[in-house]
Each structure stands twice: as structure tokens, then as C-alpha cells.
Amino acid sequence: MTSIPTHEDGEQALSTAYVLISRLLFPALCLLLVVLYVEETYGDLAWRSLRYPYFVGALLTILVGSVVIEEVWTILRTKYTGTLTNDLRNVWDEWNKSIGIAVLMILYVALIEVVGFIISSFVIMLAIMYLAGERNWKAMIAITVVFLTCVYVLFVYGLDLVPPEGPLGI
């Protein structure tokens, strides 16, 4: 877990905007889900079908609302001295590999449907190993080939499962 770094005098070294955005991102996601749910269903479904999800949504709104108020109150009462640009630079320095793997994950899911499971897995495995610091290409290729062969045999022949195929039929 990351923790908010502080100066020795107790003042927090982050910017108000960064703390506000990062702490309220998940509550905002919850509230967005409630709003979208109501927007999609209100008037289209009978009330007896909506009782349960709306009850759940109302509970979520109340709890999230109370957390948001508490977070905002705490943030506004704290003196932050950092700048947003500096905070974003620190986030990049700390999490650049994680951001890289997040991008590669999205690319992987998109690639599988286009070029198939084996080719996309081969490319992504090499890319992640490189990102994680591996530079021995022979080892990277050997590990990838052996691993994918095992996975393919296990799933296709052992568990009778056909992963998505690309233009080459693999």
C-alpha cells in the first residue's frame, strides 16, 4: 500500500487536487454506477422489479455520501503544500511498471481477438518480461515457448477448451 508522504514538520507533501482525486475516485465510481442504474431502469421496469436494486442503490449512496463528506472535510482541514504536476511525476516514478503492465493487459485482450491466443500471448509475455527488467532474449523466448506449449496442451487436450484462434488457426 502506498502511504501519503509527510514533511518532518507534519505538513503533507502532496497537493490538495491529487489527494482529492485519488481518495474520491472509488466513491465517485460507486455513485456513477447508481446514477447509471437509475437512468437505465427508471420508468422502464415495474416498481416491484426495482425495489431491490433501488434499495441497494440508496444504501450505497448514503454510505458513499458519508465517506465523501468525511474525506472532503479532512482534506480541506489539512494543509497540503505539493503541486499536482509534482505528484503526477512521483506517481509515474513509483508506478511506471504497473502502468506499463496495465496498458499491456488492455492491449492483450484486444490482440487476442485479432491475432489469436498463442500469437498475442507470445508477444505480450515477451513485452512484460522486458518491462519487468529481463534482458536475456534467449531465456525470454525459451520460457515463453515452453510455458505457452504447456498451457495449450493442458487446455486444448486436457480440458477440451479451445482458446480464441487467429488467422493462423492458433
Place this chain on the structure above:
Amino acid sequence: MVIEVGPALEMLLTPTNLLIILIAVPIGMVAGSIPGFTGTNTVALALPLTIPLNAETAIILMAAIYVGANYGGAIPAVLINTPGTTGAAATVLDAYPMTRNGEAAKALGISILASVVGGLLAAFALLVLIQPIADIAFLFGRPEFFVLALFGLVAVGVALGGNIRKGLIAGIFGLLLAAMSADPTTAQRRLDFGFFGLYDAVPFVPIIIGVFAISELFYLINQERVSRGDGDGPDITSYDGIIDGFKYVISRPIQVIRAVSIGTVVGALPGAGVSVANFISWIIAKNSSKDPDSFGEGNPDGVIASETSNNAVTAGALIPTLTLGIPGSGTTAVMLGALLLHGVQPGPRLLDNFGTEATAIMLSLLIANVVLLAFAFLISKYIVRVVLLPTRWLVPGILVLTIVGAFALRENMFDAGLMILFGFVGFLMREHDYPLVPLVLAVILGPIAEAAFLRSMLISSGEYGIFFESTVTRILWVLIVFALVWKPLSTRLKPYTPSIIS
């Protein structure tokens, strides 16, 4: 109900049946260790293979796979923070922190013996208590299930959230996610964003893999190895650590018996099953512990609670299957299908007409668990080495396995995308101290809770009083209030103890 042990043993101890158990347990273990490939999937795959077999051999084959798969789910849970099956979702909470602290072999040892002992004791309990437990299961109608689901969520949210509201938010967020699929009564679309993959049901397997395994990859890629241990100690790669784990389980008889009881009873409740039992057992273990704060940080008792109960469920789930003809879980539903396939009509008369076969099936669980102990012990020394691999090799491998695991359930790439999305959500939640377990439990329990709510409303013509009528619901409401009030109250009432800092 007729328990005929002698003839049943005669029926069970044939070379064919023993060979089938010997082969099926390791197969189940391997399949269970693949994230996303559930015990139900494996048992379902074995269903066509049972056609040439007789009814009891068919069910013995499936029960042995089920036992193996239920333990197999613990292997990735211990080693890479990825529950192989939903039954191992609570195992990760303490087993993975143990691994990160250099106690992977001990965690694996605990999970092996806890699973085996849980399975063995529950199988004995099944033989002796099948009828009384079935009677308890009868007490749970739709209103009771709804309130039980609420209680489960509240208990987990309160116990896990350092901040109670955050724990409850995670759980209620999960309930709303589970209610995004089509309305169960009218099949009208709700919030599916135009994706057919969300129309029928919100798939919980990709969500579980996403929040636990994918979110963990964001942390793993920044470190050298999974284990923070030095890797030189006997705990990592020898049998010593595993035996330490065995000894620890033997030294905790109360914890084991409690988890067995929970697993057997929850397993007997139709629809609850393995996904719920391990969480309930973990929460009760935490609340009964003298050191509840250490749960979730690598307390071995947490691993015992989860692993013992999830293997006890295998026996418990057979209770409604055999006595009522109602499957206690997805896997027993497939087993029930196998019985039908072989011309055996499920229902209360099943035990009267096929008492010997039913007893042989229950006894087969005992043998399957002994095979599991031997096999798991032999291979654990080798699989534990996974934690010593550099993460630069491990991370891409885990990603590929999880993608295939998410895809496997419905052979649908949408599920793989959903898993990645929930990896991001899980990371966000972990960074801001929202516990993941209430979310996972809510996504699993959500459809059960909503169906129970809607049916109760139909039965009562829209009167909410139905949720307060029976003794069981009243007890559960009292427990809910107690869970909500106790933690804040106990914190406020805790006597002031001055810190001894010079």
C-alpha cells in the same frame, strides 16, 4: 435413511473404484489450481466420461474430482494470491501474506492438512448426521436465505473494514453490480451497457480473479520475488515447512472442528455452498480469536478456517443432494445430473431405494481425502518453489493463466476484459483501504439474495413482514444488529490503557 456400511464398503473397495479415486483426485487438484477453472467445470467435463460407468462409480469419480479441485484452489491462493476456485477466496487473505513473509511451505502444509481433515471429519459427520442436518436445511426458506445473505455481507463488511463504512460500501457495491443483469422475474434488461455477457448474469469468476490476481500483478511487477523470505531456510523448499504446517493444524483442534461444522452446515444449505462457507468460517474464526487484528495479515488460523470449511462443504453439499434431491452447489448439481443420466431418480426416496450406493458415495469421500493427503504432500515440496521464481517470469505467466481462466468459464473474451477492468477496480480499492472480500462475496451472494427477496415478496404479496416472521429470520436480524453495533461500541468502551513509552 439407511446407512449400510458393510455392503457399501464392499461396493466401494473394488479395484476399479479405487483406481478411479487414485486418478481423479490429482486431476481435480490440477484443474482446481487453475484460476477460473472451477471444480464444477472439471466435474462437468467428467460427466460424459461416466456414461459407461455404473451410477455409484460415476458419482465416486465426480466426488473424487470435487475433493481434489477444492484443495487445488488453495495452491495458487497460497503462492500467488489467486484463488484457484471460489472456495479458496478466503484462503488468500492469510495464506498469501504468510507466503510473502517467507512461510509459503507452512501455509501450504496448513492448507493440505486442513483440507484433508475437514474433508474426512465432514464425511464422518455426513454418515452420522445426514438426517438431522437435512432437517436444519429444511428450516431455510426464501426469506431466511435473504436475511442470511444480508447477515453474511454485514458480518464480512464489518469484520474486514478497518472503517466499517468502507467494508459495507464494498459489499453493497458488489450487490449493485450483481443486480446489473436482466431482471430475474421479467427478463427485462437493466444495466448491461449493451453487453450480452452481462445480460444473463454478472459473472463472478472473472471479478474474483480480477480483484485478487490482476490487482496483485500491479504490485508484484515492482518486486523481485513473491516471497520476502531469504529463500535459504528449510521452510521454502523442503518438507520441514510443510510438516510445520501439519503440526500447526494438529495443535488447533477447536478451530478445525468449528470450521468443519460450518462447512458441513453451510454446504447443506441449497445455493449457499463452498463460495460462502469459507468466508463465514473465516469471519467466525477472526471474531473468536484473541488476536483478531492479525487476521488478513498472515494468521495461520485464517488458513485453517477457510481450507477446512471449504473441503467440509463437499460432504455437506451432498446432504440436500442425497436427501432432498436439491443440489447444495453447482458441482453437486452436475453430480445430480450424473445420477439422472444413470436412471437414478433424485429425491427423498433415493436413500430408501439406493441406501448402499449412497453410503458408498459418502465413504468414497474418506478415501479421496486420504489420496489427497498423500498426493498433495508429495508434490507440495516442488510447487512451493514457484514463490522463488523471479517475478519478471512469473507475472507474464500469471497474466496468461488468468486470461485463459476467465475465458474458460463461458468461452467468452468479454469475461477476460471484465477481469482486467476489475483488476483496476481492485487496485483502486486496495490503495484506499476498501476491503475486497465483501465485494467478492456480494457478487456471489447477490443473485441468491435478489432471487430470495423477489420470491419472498411474491409469497407475501409484497408484505415486508415476511422477513421477520420466522424464528430463524429474527435470530439473523438480531445478529445483523449485533454485528453493526458491536464493533463501534466495543471500540468506544475499550478501557483506556496508557502507552508505556518512555
